[in-house]
Amino acid sequence: MDTAHGQEAAPAAEDDRSSAADQAHSPQPEAPAAQAESAAGDVPSAASGRRVRRIGVLIAVATAIYALDVASKAIVAATMHYGQPINLLGPALKLDYTRNPGAAFSIGAAYTIIFTAIAVGVIVVILRLSRRLFSLPWAIALGLLLGGALGNLTDRLTRAPGIFRGWVVDFIELPHWPIFNLADSAICVGGALMVLLAFRGLHPDGTDERAVQQTQAHKAGQAPQERTEPGDETDGTTA
Numbered sequence: 423m424d425t426a427h428g429q430e431a432a433p434a435a436e437d438d439r440s441s442a443a444d445q446a447h448s449p450q451p452e453a454p455a456a457q458a459e460s461a462a463g464d465v466p467s468a469a470s471g472r473r474v475r476r477i478g479v480l481i482a483v484a485t486a487i488y489a490l491d492v493a494s495k496a497i498v499a500a501t502m503h504y505g506q507p508i509n510l511l512g513p514a515l516k517l518d519y520t521r522n523p524g525a526a527f528s529i530g531a532a533y534t535i536i537f538t539a540i541a542v543g544v545i546v547v548i549l550r551l552s553r554r555l556f557s558l559p560w561a562i563a564l565g566l567l568l569g570g571a572l573g574n575l576t577d578r579l580t581r582a583p584g585i586f587r588g589w590v591v592d593f594i595e596l597p598h599w600p601i602f603n604l605a606d607s608a609i610c611v612g613g614a615l616m617v618l619l620a621f622r623g624l625h626p627d628g629t630d631e632r633a634v635q636q637t638q639a640h641k642a643g644q645a646p647q648e649r650t651e652p653g654d655e656t657d658g659t660t661a
Contacts, residue, residue, distance in 0.1 A: 473628055476561035477552045483565025484572065491573030491605040495591040502593070513597060520601050521581075521589035538578045538586045541571045556628035559619055564626070566612030573605030 498519050502508070507518035523534045548568045555561055574590050581588035592601040623631030 473556045476555045476558055479558060479561035480548075480552055480555060480565040480568065483562055484569035487566060487569025487604070487608045488572045488576075491569070491603060491608070492576060494593070494604055495573075495577070498593045499591055507595065516595040517593050518595040518601055520592050522592045522601070523587075523589045534578070534587050534589075538575065541575045541578065544568075544571050545575070551626055554627045557619075557624055557626050559615065559624065560626040563612045563615040563619060566608040566615070570605040570608035570612065573603075573608075 498517070502517065502519035504519060507516045509516055524537065545568060548564050548571075551564065555564070577590040578588045579585055581591070583589070590603065590605075592603050592606075594603060594607075595601045625631075
């Protein structure tokens with residue numbers, strides 16, 4: 423009887439050992455922390471919130487405006503004469519070559535050197551702002567302003583009567599409006615766009631005040647957690 427019982431117990435022990443060995447060699451399920459790390463590694467890093475600097479847009483816009491302004495002034499100075507306007511759209515639009523010692527639209531003709539210094543200051547400020555420029559609309563506005571300022575500054579430095587006192591070439595004439603050039607137009611459009619962006623609450627660094635206020639209002643408008651009055655609480659006991 424004891425011999426038969428021992429023979430029956432031996433296969434059972436061998437089965438237990440083989441089962442334990444299979445469990446040891448079988449892959450173990452990952453811990454929750456490891457699973458979380460693995461899943462996090464598969465998620466793209468786009469949610470990191472990195473912003474893109476828009477200095478390339480600013481340079482592209484400024485370069486385009488500057489090139490158009492310099493080229494148009496060179497063509498006008500080489501092909502047109504004082505006092506001989508060209509009608510493009512009758513009295514609505516004319517090309518009339520003239521020289522302007524003042525600022526945009528012939529303002530302040532007696533302060534040429536002062537306007538030159540102001541133009542240099544504007545360029546320096548724009549270049550400093552470009553280091554924290556993350557807004558596309560602001561990049562376009564500042565690019566227009568920078569290109570226009572560089573265009574007129576080039577005339578101040580290179581044209582007669584001398585450096586820092588050069589007279590700017592103007593040639594676009596509208597009815598009841600001072601003669602101007604492409605740089606003046608870019609400066610005015612860029613300035614107007616900056617005012618609109620500031621009124622809109624959009625900053626050069628990409629901060630949107632309206633979006634921030636809407637987010638705060640949404641959080642404040644969420645329903646608060648329900649609170650139970652002391653008299654409504656039950657302790658689960660029966661009378």
